Amino acid sequence: MARADVAAERSASRATSSGSVTLSGVTRRFGDMVAVDGLDIDVADGEFLVLLGPSGCGKSTALRMIAGLDVPDEGTVAIGGVDVTDVLASDRDVAMVFQSYALYPHMTVRRNIEFPLRNRKVPRADRDSAVAEASRMLGLDDLLDRRPSQLSGGQRQRVALARAVVRQPAVFLMDEPLSNLDAKLRVQTRAELIELQRRLAVTTIYVTHDQVEAMTMGHRIAVMVAGVLQQVGPPGEVYDKPANVFVAGFIGNPPMNLLTASVPSSAVGKSDDVDPAALMVGPDRVMVPAALARAAVDATETEVVVGVRPENVRLATDEGLPVTVTLIESLGHERHLVCATADGQSVIVRVDPSVPQPHPGDPLCLAWNPEDVHLFSGADGRRLAP
Numbered sequence: 001m002a003r004a005d006v007a008a009e010r011s012a013s014r015a016t017s018s019g020s021v022t023l024s025g026v027t028r029r030f031g032d033m034v035a036v037d038g039l040d041i042d043v044a045d046g047e048f049l050v051l052l053g054p055s056g057c058g059k060s061t062a063l064r065m066i067a068g069l070d071v072p073d074e075g076t077v078a079i080g081g082v083d084v085t086d087v088l089a090s091d092r093d094v095a096m097v098f099q100s101y102a103l104y105p106h107m108t109v110r111r112n113i114e115f116p117l118r119n120r121k122v123p124r125a126d127r128d129s130a131v132a133e134a135s136r137m138l139g140l141d142d143l144l145d146r147r148p149s150q151l152s153g154g155q156r157q158r159v160a161l162a163r164a165v166v167r168q169p170a171v172f173l174m175d176e177p178l179s180n181l182d183a184k185l186r187v188q189t190r191a192e193l194i195e196l197q198r199r200l201a202v203t204t205i206y207v208t209h210d211q212v213e214a215m216t217m218g219h220r221i222a223v224m225v226a227g228v229l230q231q232v233g234p235p236g237e238v239y240d241k242p243a244n245v246f247v248a249g250f251i252g253n254p255p256m257n258l259l260t261a262s263v264p265s266s267a268v269g270k271s272d273d274v275d276p277a278a279l280m281v282g283p284d285r286v287m288v289p290a291a292l293a294r295a296a297v298d299a300t301e302t303e304v305v306v307g308v309r310p311e312n313v314r315l316a317t318d319e320g321l322p323v324t325v326t327l328i329e330s331l332g333h334e335r336h337l338v339c340a341t342a343d344g345q346s347v348i349v350r351v352d353p354s355v356p357q358p359h360p361g362d363p364l365c366l367a368w369n370p371e372d373v374h375l376f377s378g379a380d381g382r383r384l385a386p
């Protein structure tokens with residue numbers, strides 16, 4: 001489709017869906033390796049979607065296909081309801097911000113910011129006002145005559161953001177834009193980005209492998225593992241009801257404890273009269289609510305995975321799962337006890353450093369409330385209950 005046609009069709013649909021992004025069955029292979037596997041995602045106009053997943057899971061590849069910098073082997077990409085799969089990157093109404101700021105070193109900050117507008121032959125007066133507005137929004141007014149080499153990392157990233165903002169695109173695509181910043185600046189810039197997105201209400205797809213960024217920034221989080229989308233939902237939902245063990249083990253710091261438990265063969269297939277404590281971790285019974293034990297039995301699996309978040313585990317002396325303390329990690333404001341079950345599985349407990357602490361080698365019992373238990377399939381990791 002020619003550029004003018006795309007623009008016309010886009011503006012026709014702008015009122016309802018100008019910045020929506022829809023990926024349908026998007027697949028990208030590199031040789032035998034499937035980098036992105038049948039990705040289906042719908043991003044609403046004005047939404048902030050975070051694409052989260054471990055290194056190498058295909059996040060950048062997915063983003064590059066939305067930008068038009070890479071082409072899917074299968075599937076389609078639509079922006080604003082218009083199929084842009086075969087439209088050049090330069091003709092898509094998107095602005096991308098990279099981890100490396102990719103500023104032009106020989107140009108001043110002002111020139112860098114206005115570059116996309118000059119490229120589009122926008123008249124000088126319009127360029128000036130657009131640069132002034134973006135510069136004010138991102139706190140760059142005093143830096144406009146400097147060159148990138150005279151800026152800090154955080155300032156450079158703000159210039160890169162300003163350059164994306166002046167274009168007034170329908171969609172912002174951001175690939176780990178904060179990962180080159182130190183911890184303090186990252187937190188500050190994160191807050192600025194959230195505010196900027198809220199103010200501009202431009203659809204934003206933000207790639208990160210940092211689950212704290214994902215939890216704090218996104219309206220929704222899309223979790224990818226090995227090229228496959230695992231779950232899409234609001235941060236609270238992904239945290240409270242992870243769809244499978246991959247998501248459970250990736251969200252939360254430290255992540256959810258996942259204990260392989262066996263279902264007694266005598267109970268498999270019998271859904272009535274299930275003993276609420278029928279599941280075993282090694283030689284020990286593990287506390288799960290009766291409904292979950294029943295779900296495990298109903299799934300007719302001989303092994304299930306019991307998930308409990310470290311903050312939901314409490315130390316007990318006479319009830320619960322017997323473990324031995326193996327390691328204590330002190331983070332100042334909190335402490336993590338790493339414990340081992342009798343069959344050698346690891347359980348992390350988050351404890352308050354102000355209470356008396358156990359020592360490595362100490363025997364303990366771990367307890368939790370029934371409503372804090374998650375149950376997953378031992379066969380394929382999918383969530384079984386609740």
Ligand SMILES: Nc1ncnc2c1ncn2[C@@H]1O[C@H](COP(=O)(O)OP(=O)(O)OP(=O)(O)O)[C@@H](O)[C@H]1O
Binds near residue numbers: 053054060
């Ligand atoms: N041009 C390419 N040629 C061959 N393989 C590639 C190419 N680009 C990416 N890959 C492979 O595709 C997979 C996904 O890469 P991608 O860069 O999308 O991952 P990512 O999720 O962005 O990872 P990270 O968090 O480390 O940036 C990786 O295994 C990578 O090695």
Ligand SMILES: [Mg+2]
Binds near residue numbers: 175
């Ligand atoms: Mg990447």
